Amino acid sequence: MQEQGAASSPSQTGLIRAVHSISKTCGVISALMIFASVLITCQMIWVRFVLNGSTIWQTETVVYLMIGATLIGLSYVQYLRGHVNVDLLPMLLPEKLRKWLQVLMFLLTIAVTSVLTYHGFEYWHMAFERGWKSDTVWGVPLWIPYLAIPLGFGLFQLQLMTDLYAVIAGKDDSASHTLKGEGC
Amino acid sequence: MDPLALGGLVAFFTVLVLFSGVSVACGLLIVSAGFLIVFDGFGSLELLPELFYGKLDNFALLSIPMFIIMGSSISSTRAGADLYEALERWLTRVPGGLVVSNLGACALFAAMSGSSPATCAAIGKMGIPEMRKRGYPDTVAAGSIAAGGTLGILIPPSVTMIVYGISTETSIGRLFLAGAVPGLLLMALFMAWSIYDTWRQAGSASALGRVNYSWAEKLEVLPRVLPFLGIIIGVLYALYGGVATPSETAAVGALLCVLVAVIIYKLYDFASLWAILRDSTRESVMILFIIGAAGVFSYMLSSLFVTQAIAEWIGGLDVSPWVLMGFINLFLLVAGFFLPPVAVILMAAPILLPIILGAGFDPYWFAVILTINMEIGLITPPVGLNLYVINGIAPDIPLKTILLGSLPYVGCMVLAIIILSVFPGLVTGLPNLLMGPAL
Numbered sequence: 001m002q003e004q005g006a007a008s009s010p011s012q013t014g015l016i017r018a019v020h021s022i023s024k025t026c027g028v029i030s031a032l033m034i035f036a037s038v039l040i041t042c043q044m045i046w047v048r049f050v051l052n053g054s055t056i057w058q059t060e061t062v063v064y065l066m067i068g069a070t071l072i073g074l075s076y077v078q079y080l081r082g083h084v085n086v087d088l089l090p091m092l093l094p095e096k097l098r099k100w101l102q103v104l105m106f107l108l109t110i111a112v113t114s115v116l117t118y119h120g121f122e123y124w125h126m127a128f129e130r131g132w133k134s135d136t137v138w139g140v141p142l143w144i145p146y147l148a149i150p151l152g153f154g155l156f157q158l159q160l161m162t163d164l165y166a167v168i169a170g171k172d173d174s175a176s177h178t179l180k181g182e183g184c
Numbered sequence: 185m186d187p188l189a190l191g192g193l194v195a196f197f198t199v200l201v202l203f204s205g206v207s208v209a210c211g212l213l214i215v216s217a218g219f220l221i222v223f224d225g226f227g228s229l230e231l232l233p234e235l236f237y238g239k240l241d242n243f244a245l246l247s248i249p250m251f252i253i254m255g256s257s258i259s260s261t262r263a264g265a266d267l268y269e270a271l272e273r274w275l276t277r278v279p280g281g282l283v284v285s286n287l288g289a290c291a292l293f294a295a296m297s298g299s300s301p302a303t304c305a306a307i308g309k310m311g312i313p314e315m316r317k318r319g320y321p322d323t324v325a326a327g328s329i330a331a332g333g334t335l336g337i338l339i340p341p342s343v344t345m346i347v348y349g350i351s352t353e354t355s356i357g358r359l360f361l362a363g364a365v366p367g368l369l370l371m372a373l374f375m376a377w378s379i380y381d382t383w384r385q386a387g388s389a390s391a392l393g394r395v396n397y398s399w400a401e402k403l404e405v406l407p408r409v410l411p412f413l414g415i416i417i418g419v420l421y422a423l424y425g426g427v428a429t430p431s432e433t434a435a436v437g438a439l440l441c442v443l444v445a446v447i448i449y450k451l452y453d454f455a456s457l458w459a460i461l462r463d464s465t466r467e468s469v470m471i472l473f474i475i476g477a478a479g480v481f482s483y484m485l486s487s488l489f490v491t492q493a494i495a496e497w498i499g500g501l502d503v504s505p506w507v508l509m510g511f512i513n514l515f516l517l518v519a520g521f522f523l524p525p526v527a528v529i530l531m532a533a534p535i536l537l538p539i540i541l542g543a544g545f546d547p548y549w550f551a552v553i554l555t556i557n558m559e560i561g562l563i564t565p566p567v568g569l570n571l572y573v574i575n576g577i578a579p580d581i582p583l584k585t586i587l588l589g590s591l592p593y594v595g596c597m598v599l600a601i602i603i604l605s606v607f608p609g610l611v612t613g614l615p616n617l618l619m620g621p622a623l
Contacts, residue, residue: 031458031465034249038442041246041435045428059243066249067240070476073469082466083207083473084524088566090205105206112213120233149233 019162020079026155027076033069037062057138064145071152075159099167106164113157120149185223187493194219194490198531208527209470209477216477216484223488232480239479240472243431247346247356249468250434254341254419255297256463257441258412260456261449264293264306270405272314273397280379282318283328286311287378290332291371295339296416300562304333304573312578321385322581327589328378330570331596332371334559337525339367340420344525344558346430347475348551351533356430357423358622361615362548363555366604370556373596381592411444424618471526478530485535495538505543506605509553512536513601516554520561524569528558548622549611553601560597563590 044058077083090098126132128143194215201211213232220228258264271285271292278284286307294303308329315325337344340360349356419437422428428436442460445451451460485491498508519528533554540550562570565587574586604610616622 027462027465030469031461034253034465034468035461037246038250038253038435038438041250041432042439045432045436049427062246063241063243066246066472067237069249069465070240070469070472073465074473077466077469077473078207080466082470083209084470084527085205085207085211086203086522086567087205088203088522089200101204105201105204108201108214109206109210112210112217115217115229116213116233116236119230122230123233123237146237149237153233 016162016165019158022155023075023079023159026072026074027079030069030073030076033065033072037065037069040065060134060136060138060140064140067145068148068152071148072155074152074156078156078159078163102167103164106160106167110157110160110164113153113160117150117153117157120146120153124150187489188497190223190488191485191490191494194485194488202523202527208524209473212474212477212481212527212531216480219484219488228487231483235480235483236476239476242350244346244350244356244429245472245475246431247429247434248343248471249464250431250438251298251341251343251346252467252471253438253460253464254415254434254441255299255302255343256467257438257445257460258293258296259299259302259306260460260463261445261451263296263409263412263449264289264303265310266405266408267293268307268310270409273402273405276397280375280382282311282315283320283324283378283382284375286315287328287332287371287375290329291335291339291367292413294333294336294367295341296412298336298341298343300333300336300559301569301573303336304329304570305577307332308574308577312574312581319386320382321589322585323589324378324381324385325589326574326578326581326586327591327593328374330563330568330574330586330590331374331593333570333573334562334597335367335370337559337562338363338370338552338555340364341416341430341434342555343471344529344555345551347471347526348529348533348554350475351478351530352537352547352551354547354551355619355622358548358615358619359551360420360423361618362552362611365610365614366552366556366600369603369610370559370597370600373600374593377592377596408448411448412441415440415444474527475530478527481531482534491535494535495542498539499542505545508539508543509545509605512540513553513557516557517560520558521564522567523561524567525555525558525561528561529554546608546612546622548615549604549608552604552611556597556601556604560594564594 040058040062044055044062047053047055047058090101093101124143124146127141127146132142133139134142197218198211198215201215202208204211206214217229217232268286268289271289272282275281275285275288289307289311290303293306294300297303297306311329312325315328316322336342340363342360342363345359345363346356348354349359415437418440419433422433422436423430427433442457445460446457451457482491501508516528516532519532523531536550537547541547562568565571568590571583571586571590574581575583578586612622
């Protein structure tokens, strides 16, 4: 499948380009985290079934990697317009109203992600201050995995804001590359 | 406010928000946050990150990205075309051989890739032009592939089943087995209709361009289809042998599929590898985001006592379980028309499961019925994804013809639901046989 991100045009400001490259970088990081979890899970199976050893850190690590990949990947998938949506109502509306609806939904999304970023930061901070550890043998400091919450939602918000700007400025080309939902 | 009336209000706003073009996951978060603010105050919002994180903090979920990597590495190779060629060469003497081999290829590819649109695209790209060339009607050519592709979410391994398993806390291995026989049943129904419809429209004059293949040609294609098939069978075997959990076996399967794509299909350039990884990442993140958001959504429902009120209300209705099941089917069908399967399952399964169990139905049987309803949604407007995939790969067939061609297959699926309701053993038999009765 083709790279479906917002095409960069000369009219884009440097700021928007910067946000897009941050989102793309997040995509690479997220992909690498997912691939790392494939390798670590295979290593775990190797240790357990072939070497008959015991595994301590693997299960926990891959779960953290998966959560991290999801949160860090949010902005990249938004950049690709890969979050599945149903645009039944906009299709029924006249063009002008459609734009306002789009702006409204962007504002609501940004509001709710701000809530998650803000409280996510507090949650992370609490884990950091109080030195929370996972209740396993390994006992990972929980601020490490929790960091993905404010970071992921914060970066997601950044990408959403540039998309909102594109809609308001009338430069939104999302209609041409909206990805329809995946079938699974 | 009465929780049941509140439930109606939640349903109304959820539909409104989800239809307004916002992504499904964000829509669920918006609705949840809105209702929590109004009824529980701003203080309740501080729980959201913890709820979201907690929902994803589950090793079983890892099987989702793993199976997606398996599917997307298979889809990025020419395995679909190979599979199609192999079946076509072997089944050429069967009446309606081409459409039968197309549907067979869909079923097998569906098993390997676990994705409906990928199946449609992989088999349809070869199959549709070939069927039209040999005189099959356009409706059959387009409809059979659209319908065959939907098997991806029923035939194991299926990401949709994993999501059901996780959200209802049922055994994923057992769910996979439960989908096998109904998947074959659907395939058989699709085949029967295709042969009949071809005969009806094109008449018997058409041996429909039968081609003869030599044994050398028949044998030559086999080695190319075996590696991926072998991996899938190996993964399922390890799963049922109780050797490892779905996440673990899927991770090994994912690594092997990537290796086969690199070694046998020679996808060792950086761009193709990145394409596999990028597509898997996009899809995994999208699904896991919905799962996290659905976790927040179901917390909101139960903290406002909506879930409990609905279950109580339906439990208090004096109707026969089958009338109830009829209504549930209708609800799922309508939801499936508009929403992607994963979203429907995540929102509906936790609410419906206690009702289903209360009415004496089997949760594994229900998973299959639910999935077939979701399959119908994939080939019906307005969001029937497979219709658009077919439209994309065969642009000269009008969307209307694709739609008309797909409708009879919707009939086949409804028929399958009826057959499975009359003979639930078709669903539960295989898992009970291989894994012992469900606890």
